[in-house]
Amino acid sequence: MKNEETYTQRRLKGSYITSVISITLVLFTIGLLGLLVLHARSLSDHIKENIGFEIILKEGVKEANILQLQKMLDASPYVKSTEYITREEATKRLTKDLGEDFIKWLGDAQNPLLPSIDVRFRADWANRDSLAIIQKEILKNPQIKELFYQESLVDLINQNVQRIGLIIMGFTFLLIIIAFALINNTIRLSVYSKRFLIRSMQLVGATEGFIRRPFIWKGLIQGFIGALLALLLLTGLLYIALQNIPELAMLQEMEAVLVFYAFIVLTGMAISGISTYFAIGKYLKIKTDKLFA
Numbered sequence: 001m002k003n004e005e006t007y008t009q010r011r012l013k014g015s016y017i018t019s020v021i022s023i024t025l026v027l028f029t030i031g032l033l034g035l036l037v038l039h040a041r042s043l044s045d046h047i048k049e050n051i052g053f054e055i056i057l058k059e060g061v062k063e064a065n066i067l068q069l070q071k072m073l074d075a076s077p078y079v080k081s082t083e084y085i086t087r088e089e090a091t092k093r094l095t096k097d098l099g100e101d102f103i104k105w106l107g108d109a110q111n112p113l114l115p116s117i118d119v120r121f122r123a124d125w126a127n128r129d130s131l132a133i134i135q136k137e138i139l140k141n142p143q144i145k146e147l148f149y150q151e152s153l154v155d156l157i158n159q160n161v162q163r164i165g166l167i168i169m170g171f172t173f174l175l176i177i178i179a180f181a182l183i184n185n186t187i188r189l190s191v192y193s194k195r196f197l198i199r200s201m202q203l204v205g206a207t208e209g210f211i212r213r214p215f216i217w218k219g220l221i222q223g224f225i226g227a228l229l230a231l232l233l234l235t236g237l238l239y240i241a242l243q244n245i246p247e248l249a250m251l252q253e254m255e256a257v258l259v260f261y262a263f264i265v266l267t268g269m270a271i272s273g274i275s276t277y278f279a280i281g282k283y284l285k286i287k288t289d290k291l292f293a
Contacts, residue, residue, distance in 0.1 A: 023226025024233070026182055027268050030175055031234045034260050037168050042253055044161045048126035049080050051150065051157070053119040055138065058145045061115070065143060070117055078125040078134060083118040090116065114145065128155055180271055188279045198280070212280050216273055223272030227265040
């Protein structure tokens with residue numbers, strides 16, 4: 001009798017550990033994909049925010065007017081940053097790029113470079129339609145001679161971001177379905193090992209709610225433990241990645257990562273709790289002769 005009880009206890013512990021490991025691995029995979037999505041979004045925003053206009057000002061515009069224009073642009077909701085480039089600064093930059101002083105080749109001719117303002121936009125505004133509206137509005141200013149921006153690059157970035165986003169979303173949805181199936185299957189096996197205990201409780205008059213409650217609580221705890229283990233693995237992986245690729249720190253949004261971590265915990269508990277609820281329901285209604293199948 002003791003040997004049988006010991007064997008049953010081992011099976012119960014084994015099923016519990018198996019459930020936790022399954023939940024951990026599935027949530028780790030979902031979490032890894034989620035972190036990739038978060039960092040891909042941050043990288044996309046970083047690239048978009050480096051797209052901007054180069055506003056070329058007309059000859060003879062006073063510096064006070066240029067600074068006033070820059071201040072007005074900085075106050076715009078779509079502008080992230082601006083940089084005023086004087087004629088002298090533009091000359092230095094071009095000389096550095098060419099590797100020689102081009103001014104000496106002009107002789108007595110006037111420096112052809114004009115002052116300009118480099119404008120960088122917020123990520124949400126870095127698309128063709130928004131930039132076209134902004135361009136039209138900026139060009140109304142009579143002090144501006146012309147305006148340049150890489151329209152084809154904007155289109156290319158947005159197209160690739162949308163394409164990658166759809167692929168990742170589709171893969172994430174598929175993975176969540178697989179996760180639910182795997183966790184549900186593992187919990188069903190765990191509940192199956194306790195089917196005789198469930199029937200015994202029914203025979204002594206326990207209600208369905210009373211029987212379900214401890215199993216669901218245990219399922220929620222399993223989901224919580226599995227989620228914590230998954231988060232430990234993800235944090236370790238993220239730490240190693242940051243140590244080897246320090247540039248990733250630029251893309252790190254701690255608030256978004258913490259919110260995602262909370263999502264992983266809630267997802268693990270929800271999937272585990274719901275799976276336990278339905279698994280218990282099966283054995284609450286099963287006939288006695290089917291318990292031995």
